[in-house]
Amino acid sequence: MQVLTYLEKYYPEQECSHERPDLETWKWKMMGALVGVEARLQESLKPKSRNYPHSWNRNEECLDHMSGITLVTSVLTWTWCSYSRRSHEWLHQEVAISSPNSSNQDSLAVSYLIHSCGLSPEAAISVSKKVQFKTLERPNSVLALLRNHGFTKTQVAQFVKVNPSFLLSDPEKTLLPKLQFFQSVGFSNRELARTLTSNPEILFRSLEKHIIPNYNILKSVLRSDEKIFAAMRRARWAFQTDFRTYFIPKIAFLREHGVPEPCIALLLTSHPQAMTRRYDQFSEAVIEVKEMGFDPSKSMFVLAIHALLNRGIWNRCYQAYGKWGWSKNDILLAFRKHPQCMNLSEKKISEVMDFLVNKMGWQSTAIARSSSGILFSLEKRTIPRCSVIKVLSLKGLIKKNLSLLTVLQAPEKSFLKNFVTKYEEEVPQLLGVYRGTVDVLEA
């Protein structure tokens, strides 16, 4: 069925002309039509006879209305995506009827999420399953509030995508006081929008019980506003807890064990989830890290606490390195060199070790001494750089016992200067090897 045929037959009051309409007018006419279509469908779905409850399957009018919903929904989405670059001729095209299951509610939500919130059609369909609008009054008020507080179109879309139920909040009672608090402590509109877009769930917390006390504790430890902004942006989960219960006793415990304020601040801003663990787990980890030989005055100490608290991952990493011949001492050495090496997936460890040991010929246990090298991206960093080193080594241009970190740790510019540009006369294809366009054996 064609869209125009359907609308003219059942909804002539929408005045669907063949002229190109104004986008906004057309959008609302289509949405209005959609509301009417569902009512007609419901009516036509009623069984004509108690003896034949499925008789609607043979009801042509019913099928027309089901087609109508699909068609009008398609029109709405299509209008948004293509209106500006195509003519009105599409109205006469055949549109496939995919399924009779589309509902008026879903279509309205998808349309609203696309048009008013700026979501992509794919994101809107996904998000529409999590939120239902009875009216658009409240979502409109919420969006207006965000825009009045400096949220850009992209930030609004991001905000809604992560927390669609936010659109149903009471803007005056629930949201405005929180926004006003952040402004009162010095957040600019730009900083506020950026921070809340990264961590929208802050706005779901109680102003009196959570936001104000937590802010005050953060302020007392971090001191600078920039660090507070950064902490709030990155620690979306941790800031959903009550700092008075979770943070204060642990901060005191760290101070008792000689951890300086900058390191406590680092733990708060980098790995605040560590502070949300049970007090007994946390204190045990602190003592264990100390017994391993970490210096409490160094930042490595708090990174080790973070790694050790994820005991499940730590154990998996232990097993994974063990498969590559690492002894307990090797593993502890690697952990002391870079605690984050015990916070990786088995897949990551396996892939990196396989490449370095089997393809590059590094000794497995030697890698333990340069454990931070394991953390780099295999595709983006390790393979390109090691390929260059392999070529230079095969040609005898560099010594064969280079440290893994010499190869991987150097900044991009330094590596290119020392290992690519320096040898471009002897090996012109070296840049191609680095970029992956030339095979190691062809260079």
Next chain:
DNA sequence: GCATCGTTAGAGTTAGACCA
């Protein structure tokens, strides 16, 4: 229905100090 609470997992990059 809406507001709030509670909970982890994973991946990556770079600057700069120090030393031979």
Next chain:
DNA sequence: TGGTCTAACTCTAACGATGC
């Protein structure tokens, strides 16, 4: 000057439970 190592920093992703 190059190699080695330490330290610091950045980023992404959801959902079930509970209370009012």
